[in-house]
Amino acid sequence: MLALREIEKSYPLAGGSLPVLKGIDLNIAQGEMVAIMGSSGSGKSTLLNVLGLLDGFDSGGYDLDGVDMAGLSEKQAARYRSQFLGFVFQSFNLISFKTALENVALPLFYQKVPRRERQKRAMEMLGKMGMDDRSDHLPSELSGGQKQRVAIARALITSPRVILADEPTGALDSTTSTEVMQVLREVNASGITVIIVTHEADIAEQCDRTIRLHDGVIIEDGKSGEVVEPTARGARSQD
């Protein structure tokens, strides 16, 4: 589904450049649930943004569903984002002046789905998230967990193949985090690939596979239980 080969990326800096991804090789199959871990500044978000076509890369190759993503125009990138990808962010990124329903329906608007159908599907999706009674609430009228449910509903509305979540539980308490992870697991169970960037070992543990980044390279990659234990310790010793 997703294949990265020798991806390198650096940010331009005053008087030089800062390499952030230093040759990432990564294959993620359809239906996997993957956690990306690593210390702060190790390049997790950058990697996720590259995967999400929100950001480019300097060299290497990226195949999404067998199609080369190198040198994609912004318009084509938008198409792939719209068809294949759904995003969930730590800070929810709901549009503040739109209701829950309007937020969820927005991706369909960009897919040129007729209004009536947009409304219907958005309502259904909110229902699946147990949020149908909050459809006309503004984000400011929702709790953190509720906002993240709306955000996940919005990410799922276009039936994407991949959900990319950057610290989706980072702003939530542990109970709510558990609930959100529950939802994401259900999403994954329906066949959608889920990639979660997280700091928290117990979040990673709920995924099938964990990748550990350090300073722009993948230092560990394996089944969640096996990777998390030593790296969690490693992270603590580094902090």
Place this chain on the structure above:
Amino acid sequence: MMGLDRDRLVELVQVVVRNPLRAFLSALGVGWGLFMIIITVGAARGLENGVKADMGSDVSNSMFAWTMSTSMPYKGYQRGRYVEMDIDDVHWIQANTQHLDLVCPEVQLGGYRGTNNVTRGKQSGAFDVHGAIAEYPQVKPMNITEGRFLNEGDLAGERKVCVIGSRVKDILFEMGEEPLGETVQIQGVIFRVVGVYTPKGNDEDAQNEAESIYIPFSTFAKAFNTRGRVGWLSMLIKDGVDAEEAEEATKQLIKARLSIHPDDPRAIGAWSMAEEFQKAELLFSGMRLISLLFGSLALLAGVIGITNIMLISIKERTKELGIRRSLGATPVRILQQIIGETLFLTLLAGLCGLVLGVGLLEAVDGYLESGGDAGVFRHPEIDFGTILTVLCILLGMSIFAGVLPAMRALAIKPVEALRSEG
């Protein structure tokens, strides 16, 4: 998909509602600009209508010529000779002109008023007395309110008949008295009244006209012993003939007839309505252009204001635009959205200005119609074509106003937009 479906409209309204004060302030400039255009164009039109209404009593292809003294010697004549035209000269000009439809000789008694020259019983007054021919009203239109104007029979028979202005009637006759068939004495000669007229227009000229009396040219020559001397000519230029050309050719014709040096700049005076009309027309189209120009500048200032507001708005909403792009909005959709917002704001504002401007014009018009006085100002209006033009200009400007903010918005990469605060 560029159509305005409901969600697009909702989005647009949300933008305005989210920051009503800002929307109002940015709209103010454009609204004001459009208001100014409507008002100035309408006012210019009002002035034009007023002036044209005053000129309306004059026939647009009329021309007048008169003789003065020569300023160059010619064919044995000294300079300074006072030239005169008589009725034979008029007939000759009529026969030889290629530019004129009608040549009316005219002669006037007294010239400057002062002494009472017309009496009826105990009533008397000082009036202009003209000798004219039957065709005269073609050059100088008048409303015959009673009886008729002079006719060919009057001229051929050298009849002692007269047509009097309404003021003359008021002065010489009692209220309710029937003037037709009655007689008046003009410098001792008795004339029978055959018609009463009121002049067209209501300017000072018309005021004088109302105090004039017309008698047959032939009778005039005989009764007042002027031997066919002509005071001046009132003429009609042929259709399609340039006024300036007709004026010059006619002057040359008169000069040739009266042995005046062809280059003499003074001997013959002439004045043509068409040239006045042309000058006025030029003035008015100039005025229209200037008011459109200044209005457009005001509009441009307003549109620049909107561009500014949109730039600020884009900056504040960078995050929102980033979110939209993460949700699959293509650059074109973002462009559409921003230009749509700009258009919505501008057109909304423009429409307000338009409605207010047209409303004000209508109000002023209503006031004038109901008898309000505004001098030469009359029926201010703006035609639909001008409104359409202005709206097109506005549309073009607002698209232009939206492009810069949209470009600015698209220059930011999605990932940067998402990272920004807000």
